[in-house]
Amino acid sequence: MADATIPANLRLRARGAGSNASGRFERELRERFEDGWDIPEDARPLTTHVRLESPRSALVYNQSPDLYFDRSINPYRGCEHGCIYCFARPTHAYLGLSPGLDFETQLIARPGIGAVLDRELRRRAYAPAPIGIGTNTDPYQPCEVRYRVMREVLEVLAAFRHPVGITTKGTLVERDLDLLAPMAAQGLAGVGVSLxxxxxxxxxxxxxxxxxxxxxxxxxxxxxxxxxxxxxxxxxxxxxxxxxxxxxxxxxxxxxxxxxxxxxxxxxxxxxxxxxxxxxxxxxxxxxxxxxxxxxxxxxxxxxxxxxxxxxxxxxxxxxxxxxxxxxxxxxxxxxAPRATLRCDLFRPPARPGDQLGLFDAL
Known part of the structure; x- marks a missing residue:
């Protein structure tokens, strides 16, 4: 349960929220108060913690008429950018965490999502359509340097020649130009940069x-x-x-x-x-x-x-x-210029070791 009030010795350097109230699903609210018995503590900065989640699914579907896509991928939960206006903050309440400081300091990374995505894209019933990434939390937030979850996702999409639209504030997107540039040349990728x-x-x-x-x-x-x-x-x-x-x-x-x-x-x-x-x-x-x-x-x-x-x-x-x-x-x-029309006709699951080649693949 999150503390609604922040300890006096905690320094909120470069953080968006100034409180950490419990989410709307919590039955209790915890608040700190000085009772005169506390031992003074040295000042310390509020640090970011990242937990790992083993994803059971990769694709999230929506039916919103406001959006240009009907499916998305979330490599992370929470976002260290700490934008105070972020409409995704309330999603942290579903995790038993605060939409306040927890949202920007208690993050969840989802390594292994690439393998899950590979499995979902290979389903016989799967019909390709543009995937949106970065529509909830930023896939290129600082912890991506270490966990490379977005890179993992993008490698799978490139291998399948699957269309993707990315939204980000993060400059780390430049790291993935080796994948994005060839995909864009095929009409498979576009990027929205938030200002x-x-x-x-x-x-x-x-x-x-x-x-x-x-x-x-x-x-x-x-x-x-x-x-x-x-x-x-x-x-x-x-x-x-x-x-x-x-x-x-x-x-x-x-x-x-x-x-x-x-x-x-x-x-x-x-x-x-x-x-x-x-x-x-x-x-x-x-x-x-x-x-x-x-x-x-x-x-x-x-x-x-x-x-x-x-x-x-x-x-x-x-x-x-x-x-x-x-x-x-x-x-x-x-x-x-019209929004880039991302191609779906190039989609093709890549062969796996041991797969039987098609007649024309062997020629």
């Missing part, structure tokens, strides 16, 4: 362990130069805080080589709303009321509207204005 702000100081507070904005733009440039189609994903657009940067973000992405763009308005499902409000009071107290007021105007008077069609764009005058600004900017900047 929130061009202000490095604001980025450091909003998304404390994600690469700096300038470095993400360099990633767009390097992917583009390697022939990988890149979509600039302006997400989230925070009304009253980052919405004024929409045009400049799109211009920077276009200059770096992005071929098209999309945007998502700030989403605050479940526990994220309280965490974000607390963050505003600490980091942007003068703007807190204005930001939340604008958020509620875009979501029917609530912190969040979960309805399909509204949850990612909002509704009302401010949502309409944002949509018009975005449409005008991408026309002016030439970011109107």
């Amino acid at each position: 929130t702000t061009l202000d490095p100081a604001l980025s450091r507070r909003l998304e404390p362990r994600a690469p700096a904005p300038a470095r993400r733009l360099e990633t767009i440039r390097r992917l583009t130069q390697a022939g990988v189609p890149v979509r600039a994903m302006i997400a989230p657009v925070v009304p009253g805080l980052t919405d004024h940067e929409l045009e400049s973000l799109l211009a920077a992405a276009a200059e770096a080589g992005a071929r098209n763009a999309s945007y998502i308005a700030l989403r605050l499902p479940r526990e994220v709303a309280g965490l974000f409000r607390d963050w505003l009071e600490v980091h942007e107290p003068g703007k807190a009321a204005h930001v939340m007021g604008r958020v509620r105007e875009m979501h029917g008077g609530q912190d969040y509207d979960p309805q399909f069609g509204a949850r990612m764009k909002g509704r009302g005058i401010w949502a309409d204005l944002l949509a018009r600004r975005f449409a005008a900017a991408i026309r002016r900047l030439g970011l109107t």
Whole structure:
């Protein structure tokens, strides 16, 4: 069970959340308090811990009309980037962990998922369609350097010639250009790079362990130069805080080589709303009321509207204005190339040792 309050001696260096309240499924709430008997402890930083999970399945299916894919893969649970606005934070509650600090410090890696994916893709009933990766937590977060779970997944997809769309803030995607570039040349891969702000100081507070904005733009440039189609994903657009940067973000992405763009308005499902409000009071107290007021105007008077069609764009005058600004900017900047159509016709399970070759494979 997570502690809602943080020990006084714990230093939260480069962390997004400022609390660690138990998830909504927990029956009890644990809080620390000083009773006068505690022995003073030396200050220590909050560290990241990674547990390993043996995956039983790799593919997760969805029926959301808001998404361009119907299946995805999650190499990790939780994300060390620590973005305070992350809509995936509530998923940690299903693990008995806090959507607050636990989400960014108690991570789960899923090594061995490549073998599971290989098995699932070989099923006779399997019909290929684009797989989305990075749609929940970032597959190229810092711990990927050690655990290489995303690399494992990508190697399987490349071997099967399976289409994949990746969303990330992580510059480690450049490591996998040896796989992504050939896949992109065959129409099998595309990457969306998430941009929130061009202000490095604001980025450091909003998304404390994600690469700096300038470095993400360099990633767009390097992917583009390697022939990988890149979509600039302006997400989230925070009304009253980052919405004024929409045009400049799109211009920077276009200059770096992005071929098209999309945007998502700030989403605050479940526990994220309280965490974000607390963050505003600490980091942007003068703007807190204005930001939340604008958020509620875009979501029917609530912190969040979960309805399909509204949850990612909002509704009302401010949502309409944002949509018009975005449409005008991408026309002016030439970011109107259609979303890359990923090919499914090249899909073919690779032969395994001992497999009988087909008649034409032997010629």
